[in-house]
Each structure stands twice: as structure tokens, then as C-alpha cells.
Amino acid sequence: MTAKKTVYSLFMSFLVLSLAACSSTPSDVAKVSAKEDKKSNEVHTAHWTYEGKTGPEHWADLNPEFAACTNGKEQSPINIETAQVIEGEEIADLAINYKPTSVTLSNNGHTIQGTPANPDNSIVIDNKEYKLAQFHFHTPSEHQINGQNFDMELHFVHKDVNGQLAVLGLMIKEGASNPYLEEAWSGIPTEVTTEDVQLTEPIDIMSLLPKDIDTFRYNGSLTTPPCSEAVKWVVLETPIEMSKEQIDTFRKIFPDNHRPILPLNQREVKED
Numbered sequence: 001m002t003a004k005k006t007v008y009s010l011f012m013s014f015l016v017l018s019l020a021a022c023s024s025t026p027s028d029v030a031k032v033s034a035k036e037d038k039k040s041n042e043v044h045t046a047h048w049t050y051e052g053k054t055g056p057e058h059w060a061d062l063n064p065e066f067a068a069c070t071n072g073k074e075q076s077p078i079n080i081e082t083a084q085v086i087e088g089e090e091i092a093d094l095a096i097n098y099k100p101t102s103v104t105l106s107n108n109g110h111t112i113q114g115t116p117a118n119p120d121n122s123i124v125i126d127n128k129e130y131k132l133a134q135f136h137f138h139t140p141s142e143h144q145i146n147g148q149n150f151d152m153e154l155h156f157v158h159k160d161v162n163g164q165l166a167v168l169g170l171m172i173k174e175g176a177s178n179p180y181l182e183e184a185w186s187g188i189p190t191e192v193t194t195e196d197v198q199l200t201e202p203i204d205i206m207s208l209l210p211k212d213i214d215t216f217r218y219n220g221s222l223t224t225p226p227c228s229e230a231v232k233w234v235v236l237e238t239p240i241e242m243s244k245e246q247i248d249t250f251r252k253i254f255p256d257n258h259r260p261i262l263p264l265n266q267r268e269v270k271e272d
Helices: 003-044 056-062 179-186 244-253
Strands: 094-097 103-107 112-116 122-125 128-138 152-159 165-174 215-221 229-236 240-242
Parallel strands (some): 165 229
Antiparallel strands (some): 122 128
16 A cells, blocks of 8 residues: 555544544533533432431431531530530520511421511621521421420521521420411411412511520531531520420421431530
8 A cells, every 4th residue: 555545544534533523422422411410410409308218317428518417516406404504604695586577388398498578587696697597397396405305396597698597496395276377387388399388477476486585505507408517506495385286287297307316515505
């Protein structure tokens, strides 16, 4: 074969390979990209529950972003032993500024969540304001007091301008019907929602709280994945009441949606 023919043959082979590569690249890249996007989306929306292989003991295995659920040293909830609570020391001032507000409800598959329309609901801790972002429910209570759970627990989740969180925890025990939650319970979504349910009447959030606002304070975390820490916890000492019928209404949707107790480790619980 002459040198000219050899060069021509090599050129044609290269051209064929190049055309083949070019013709397959878009679809192949699209397939790979789709697989990567799907994998990324699956990691981002890792399915977690309160039982079995996707329950609290395995949350950290479901997504690297959930590592704090196992490795964190300041996790919530905790058991509050009143005999070990520190009294008499200075504690950050607390002001609760809640007003009646329109609320939408959603069922996210883990709890019933209420989102207030009024942006002015807030708490102030040590002169720092935290705006109320949402509130939701757990049964049984996530926190314990002297080793005992309550029937339910209500969490008011707040956020400051820097995204730092503060959660106000309110224990609920079986007793009289709670009139301030009647409107919410009448519209409670029993299935996972794609759109929030607008309540027809506002909720007087301040009236949900007990008259006695004594609190326990400690540094903790979110009680659901990703279990992020640096959360200021304010747990009210005095529980409120809901009727057995109201509690059962929630439990028919979520029989058990609480995270078990975590070690206190080196933290302190203070009382105001």
C-alpha cells in the first residue's frame, strides 16, 4: 500500500469513528445526565419514616446529609429530669408575640403542619427575634419530663433573619376538648396533600398556650432529618389539653410520629 493510500485509509477510519461518536453522544449524554439527575433527586428526597429500615435508627444511612442524626452530640428530643435542671442562673429573656392569624394546613406524610399567613407572629429570645414559620404535631410527645411522655407535642418552629432556628415545644395531655384547635381539626387533611388546605377561621395561637409560661431551655436539634443542630429549644413546663376524640383524630392519620429520646451528653437544661 502506498503512503498516500495509508494516510487516506487512516483518515477515513478516523472520520467514521468520529461520526459514530458524534451521532451517539447527545443521547448517551442525555441518558447519563438523566440517571445522574434521578440519583441526585433520590438522595435529596431520601424517604424516611418512623419505623423499620427507614426509621430513626437508620436516618443517617439514608442520606449523607442526615449524618447528624447519628453523629450529632446535641440532638433532640431529650428527657428533662427536673431534679437535674439548673435553676437560679441567668437565662435569656423570652417574649412570645402571637396574634390570631389565618392558617393553611398540609399533610406532608410525616405530620400535620400549619403555616400562618401573618408574618408578625414571633418570639424574642435575648433580644433576638425569631419569626414563626410553621407549627406541627407529634404523638406521643417527643420530649419526656421525668421519663414520661405526654399524649402529643406541638412544635412552633421559628427562624431569625440569619436562618437560625428556635422551637417552642408544648406538651399536650388528654383532657377537655381544645376549642382553639376545633377549626384546624375540622379541616385536618387525612391524606398527603399537594396543595395546602385553607382554614375558614383564624387560629388564636396565643390562646393555645398555657397561662403559666415557665420554660425549660437547652441547645438541641431538629427532631427530623437532617437533624441539624444549633437549635434553641424552649419547652413549656405546663401542658395544654385536648380531648380523647381530638387526639384520636390525629392518631388515625399518624399512629406514632415521634423520634425516641437522645442523650443529653454535656448539655445543661435551664429553667426560668
